[in-house]
Amino acid sequence: MLSRVADSLYWINRYVERAENISRFVEVSEAMALDCPPGSAEPWLPLVDASGDRDLFDRLAVGQNPKDVIRFLVSDHENPNSIVSCIAMARENARQIRDVITTEMWEQINGLYWSLQDGEAIWQEPEQEQLRDIRRGCQLFYGITDATLSRDLSWLFSRLGRLIERADKTSRILDVKYFLLLPSPEEVGGVLDELQWIALLRSAGAYQMFRQSMQEAIAPSAVASFLLLDPIFPRSVRCCLQGISDTLQQIQRQPVPGPPDDLECLRGQLLARWSYVRIDALIGSGLHEAIDHLQSDLNRLHQLIHERYFTLADLRSIPADPACALS
Numbered sequence: 653m654l655s656r657v658a659d660s661l662y663w664i665n666r667y668v669e670r671a672e673n674i675s676r677f678v679e680v681s682e683a684m685a686l687d688c689p690p691g692s693a694e695p696w697l698p699l700v701d702a703s704g705d706r707d708l709f710d711r712l713a714v715g716q717n718p719k720d721v722i723r724f725l726v727s728d729h730e731n732p733n734s735i736v737s738c739i740a741m742a743r744e745n746a747r748q749i750r751d752v753i754t755t756e757m758w759e760q761i762n763g764l765y766w767s768l769q770d771g772e773a774i775w776q777e778p779e780q781e782q783l784r785d786i787r788r789g790c791q792l793f794y795g796i797t798d799a800t801l802s803r804d805l806s807w808l809f810s811r812l813g814r815l816i817e818r819a820d821k822t823s824r825i826l827d828v829k830y831f832l833l834l835p836s837p838e839e840v841g842g843v844l845d846e847l848q849w850i851a852l853l854r855s856a857g858a859y860q861m862f863r864q865s866m867q868e869a870i871a872p873s874a875v876a877s878f879l880l881l882d883p884i885f886p887r888s889v890r891c892c893l894q895g896i897s898d899t900l901q902q903i904q905r906q907p908v909p910g911p912p913d914d915l916e917c918l919r920g921q922l923l924a925r926w927s928y929v930r931i932d933a934l935i936g937s938g939l940h941e942a943i944d945h946l947q948s949d950l951n952r953l954h955q956l957i958h959e960r961y962f963t964l965a966d967l968r969s970i971p972a973d974p975a976c977a978l979s
Contacts, residue, residue: 655961657749657752658962661813662809662957663745664813665811665812665814665817671735671742671786672786674735675735675784675790678699678722680855681851682783683854684847697721700721704733709721712724712730727768739761739786743762752806754800757793760789760792764793774786808902811899812900812903818892819893822880822887822889823889823943823950858878873932881926881929893922893926893927896919896922904916
C-alpha cells in the first residue's frame with residue numbers, strides 16, 4: 653500500500669506539471685505566430701519534438717498544420733501526453749488515493765478533469781483562453797497542494813514528481829530552440845530570432861525574472877544560462893535539481909550504511925555537475941549534447957526512484973516513522 657500511494661502521488665504531480673507545461677508552450681507559440689512577420693515559418697512541429705512524441709504524431713495526425721499540432725498536444729485522446737490525457741491520468745491516480753490527499757486537492761483535479769470533457773464550455777472559448785484556463789487550473793492544484801497537504805512523505809513524493817518533470821520540460825524546450833530552431837546565419841540577431849528567444853522565456857514563465865536578474869540584452873547564452881544554471885529561479889534546471897536532491901535526502905532520513913548506492917550517487921553527481929559549470933563551457937562542448945545527457949540522467953533517476961520506492965521489493969527503503977506515513 654505504501655509503495656502504491658507513493659507512486660500515485662509522484663505521478664499525479666508529474667502529469668499535472670506536464671499538462672501545465674504543454675499549455676504554456678502552445679499558448680506562447682500561438683501568441684508568437686501572431687507576431688511573426690508574414691511568410692515566416694511557424695514553430696509548431698518543434699513543440700511535438702519537445703514533448704518527445706514526434707513518431708506518434710506522424711502516425712496519428714492527418715496533417716502538419718497548426719490546428720493538427722494543437723489538437724494533438726491539447727485534446728487528442730490517442731496521445732498519452734496530451735493535456736486531456738495527462739489530466740485524466742492525474743485524476744485517476746488521485747481517485748485511487750482519495751484517503752491520502754486532501755479534499756481540496758481532489759475537488760480541484762476532479763473539477764479540472766470534468767471541465768475538459770467533450771462538449772464542455774471551455775472548448776467554446778478562444779484557444780488562448782482555453783490554454784490560460786488549463787494553466788491556471790494546474791497552478792491552482794499546486795497551490796492547493798502546498799497549502800493543505802502536511803509536509804510528510806505525501807508532500808515530498810508530490811514535490812519530487814513535480815520537480816523531475818519540470819527539469820525535463822525546461823531542458824527540452826531549450827533544446828528545441830538551440831537544436832531545431834537555429835536560424836540561418838543571416839537571421840541571427842534579427843527580429844524573428846529575438847522573438848523566438850522571448851517566446852522561449854515566456855514558455856518557461858521566465859521572461860520577467862530574466863529581465864530582473866540578467867539586466868542585459870536577450871542573447872542565446874544569457875537565456876540558456878538563466879534557464880539551466882540560475883540557482884533561484886524555480887523553473888531552472890539547477891534549481892529543480894537542488895530541490896530534487898533536498899527532497900530525496902528528506903525521504904531517506906536515515907543514511908544507508910556502506911557506500912552510496914546508484915540513486916545517491918546520481919543525485920549528488922547531477923547536482924554537482926549542473927551547479928559548478930559555466931554556460932560558455934556547455935556551449936563550447938555542445939549544448940545539445942549536454943541537454944541530451946541531462947535528459948538521459950533524469951530518466952535514469954526516475955528509474956532508480958521507481959526501483960527503490962515504488963516496487964514492493966523495496967518497501968523497506970521508505971522510512972517507517974509513523975509521523976511520515978503515507979497511509
